[in-house]
Amino acid sequence: MREGDTVARLGGDEFVVMLENLDEQEIVAAEQVEVIGEKILATLCNPYQLRQQIFRSSGSIGATLFCGQIQDSEELLKQADIAMYQAKKVGRNTLRFFDHKMQEVIDARAAMEEQLRLALENGQFELYYQVQVDRVGLPIGAEALIRWNHPDHRMVIPEEFISLAEETGLILPIGRWALSEACAKLAGWSSDEKMRKFVLAVNISARQFRQTDFVDELKALIAKYALDPSRLKLELTESMLLENSTEASVTMNALKEIGVQLSLDDFGTSYSSLQYLKHLPLDQIKIDQSFIRDIATAPNDAAIVQAIIAMAEALRMDVIAEGVETEAQRALLDMQNCRAYQGYLFGEPLPVEKFESLFKDA
Ligand code: C2E
Ligand code: CA
Ligand code: CA
Secondary structure (H helix, E strand, O other), rough: OOOOEEEEEEOOOOOEEEEOOOOOOOHHHHHHOOOOEEHHHHHHHHOOOOOOEEEOOOOEEEEOOOOOOOOOOOHHHHHHHHHHHHHHOOOOOOOOOOOHHHHHHHHHHHHHHHHHHHHOOOEEEEEEEEEEEEEOOOOOEEEEEEEEEOOOOOOOOOOOOHHHHHHHHHHHHHHHHHHHHHHHHHHHOOOOOOOOOOOEEOOOHHHHHHHHOOOHHHHHHHHHHHOOHEEEEEEEEHHHHHOOHHHHHHHHHHHHHOOOEEEEEEOOOOOOHHHOOOOOOOOOEEEHHHHHHHHOOHHHHHHHHHHHHHHHHHHHEEEEEEOOOOOHHHHHHOOOOOOEEEEOOOOOOOEEHHHHHHHHOO
């Protein structure tokens, strides 16, 4: 560093460098920062010898300019921090400048996080129900899909908020709400002649599944609503079973002990390991809609679907196809011995009153 520059260690492996007396023109100042930053990175890349061992290290630098602008130091550090994470993301050992577009994205996410909190408090979430049918088209149950009735009168689909909810941990209270709401509805169906046999599938997020009290919470819900546990089906995804697979199988076995059903959602989209499949107590495999979409036109997808169904049969698991939209898709799946279906061909996700009015005993 030059004399007059400031270097500080904020904690852990994070350092701050403040460069003063840069050029007045922003673009030139940025170039100066870049040169100095590259020098720092190169220096950090030098090998270190500690005793007999050679160690290598690298850094990621985030930079922000404050030429002449009045900004508080915390704001500046936040900007540098954002840029640093961006540098890490693009592969480390690099320098990234903070830019305002990035800030806009981050601000929008922060605003959405706040709105999600309010949504929970104000009961803006709702479950939609999409019918699942058997081979001959008779309804056998439904999947509960969350919707957010946004205060500015639009309905938000999960794609727009589930991943943020997962990152922020808000998925825990949201998922808890969804599970409880689903159990309440399922309890209501048990007195209806036509719906009493319906099995309701609920999506469980990885974080929810990993909560130590997840199994106990579920037990409490089942007791509270006096549910037949076999009418509740939890949809899990492969990635959550693969990380910490020992823990995952302990949780799954505890869930089986309660008597709920377990389904493997989005099957085929991540690393499907036959090794774990045969050890896990799964009742059902749900073939991902990406394979169904092109099943009638792409021979490869048709072959994959056929293999998945044969495998499920061999492992004595049930199989359901999701995203079935056309009669051609259904016919092909039927030929391959698929046992259950879900998709627009049979019904879209519906608010509970509409769903019940279609299926309840008149
Ligand atoms: P998913 O579990 O794979 O849900 C199936 C998605 O496919 C749903 O989107 C559904 O509306 C849509 N879909 C159904 N039939 C068809 C069809 O024939 N064609 C096409 N193209 N799409 C169809 P949705 O409701 O937007 O949900 C998206 C994802 O959000 C879900 O994917 C699930 O991963 C997540 N999600 C939904 N509800 C919850 C929840 O309560 N908790 C958690 N953790 N995740 C949820
Ligand atoms: Ca699902
Ligand atoms: Ca799915």
